[in-house]
Amino acid sequence: MTDENSFPDDLLQLQERLHRAHAEHRAYLAGLPWSVEPMKGWVRGERFSHRGDVPDSPGWSEEQRDTVDRMWAKIRELSIAVVDHPYWASVPRESVVSARMQLKKQARPAPANEMAEAA
Template sequence: MTDQSAFPDDLLKLQERLHRAHAEHRAYLADLPWSVEPLTGWTRGERFSHRGDVPDSPGWSDEQKETVDRMWAEIRELSIALASHPHWATVAREHLVDTRMLLKKQTRHAEPHIEVAEAA
């Protein structure tokens, strides 16, 4: 097994960038309409919905689609760079999964920082 000090600095930075890219992607998607293409919503009684009533979706704009595509491309590039990093050749095959999980755990922030406005 390995510890954080055994990970090369560039590998740690790659993993941190990948975590950040995933978080930014999730946050961006959360603000988009629920459907990529325009679709009519429904009320809870018309179809099963764990969210209750679902409003109409105007769909995504071309700019929003391009942004999501660009974000996915960045995530793919970072994932490939991370998976093909030379460090993995130095890790015994039987420890690869555990070591990879350790890298992910050690570079991920335990809780996202959320600023709370002071009540006046």
């Protein structure tokens, strides 16, 4: 098992940036229409819907599509940087998965409400 303090600072920073990029992407998607393409909605009973009635979706604008594409590109770039970091060559092969999970936990940013309480 990897020692908690053994991750290089640059790897911890990359992983934290990756966590933040995922969080920003999820938050952005939550504010977009439910369908990428314009689509007619439906009322409960016409189709199965755990949300009840579903309104028409105007679809995403070109700007929204471009923003999502840029966000995904950033997530891919950060993911590759984390996975290809030279540190992983020093970790025994049988320990890489557990070390990767530890890095994810250790580098996870504090939720906004916890950061506000600490200030």
